[in-house]
C-alpha cells in the first residue's frame with residue numbers, strides 16, 4: 737500500500753515529505769490552478785519533493801493531443817511520471833497507446849465496468865472517486881468493493897481518491913483499495929485520534945522514561 741499527497745502546492749509537498757511516510761503526489765487540473773507558477777515549474781518542483789510517483793492529468797481531448805501531452809509530461813517529470821487519464825472512450829484509447837511506455841492511471845472512475853476496461857487498456861492504477869461517488873451514486877465504498885472484485889488477480893491497482901475522512905479512507909482499504917491519495921489535512925488527520933491523545937497525555941503526566 738502507498739499513501740500519496742493530493743496537492744500541487746510545493747509547500748504542502750514539503751510538509752508531506754517531512755512526514756516521512758508519504759510515497760508520492762497526485763495532482764489534477766483544479767489543484768494545478770491553485771498555484772500561479774507555470775505548470776512545468778510546479779511539476780518539476782513536486783518531482784524534487786518526492787522520490788515516488790508524480791501524477792499529472794492530461795487535459796487534451798483528442799487521442800493525438802493526449803499522446804503528445806503524455807510524452808511532454810514525461811519529458812518534464814521523468815521516470816516518476818504517472819499519467820492520469822480520464823475514463824472516457826478516447827481516454828481508454830490513450831491509455832492503450834501510452835501505457836507501454838509510461839505508467840497510466842485511469843481517473844474519475846464511477847463503475848466497475850470502467851475498472852475492467854482500465855485493466856484491458858494496460859493501466860497501472862484505476863482511481864475511484866470515493867466521496868464523490870457517495871454523493872452522486874450513494875455508496876463510494878461499495879464502488880471500490882465492486883472494482884476490487886472485477887480486478888481480482890489483475891495488475892491494475894485501485895487508488896482511492898476524493899476521500900473526506902479517516903473512516904472513509906480505512907473503509908476504502910477494507911473494500912479492496914490498494915492505495916490512497918489525500919489532501920495534506922487528511923494526511924495529518926489519519927495520524928490522530930482523541931483517545932490516542934488522552935493516552936499520550938496520561939503517560940506524560942504519570943510516567944517516566946530515560
Ligand code: E4P
Nearest residue numbers: 742762763764868897898899
Ligand atoms: C484524485 O486524484 C483527485 O485529485 C482528487 O482526490 C479528487 O478529489 P475531490 O473530489 O475532492 O475533488
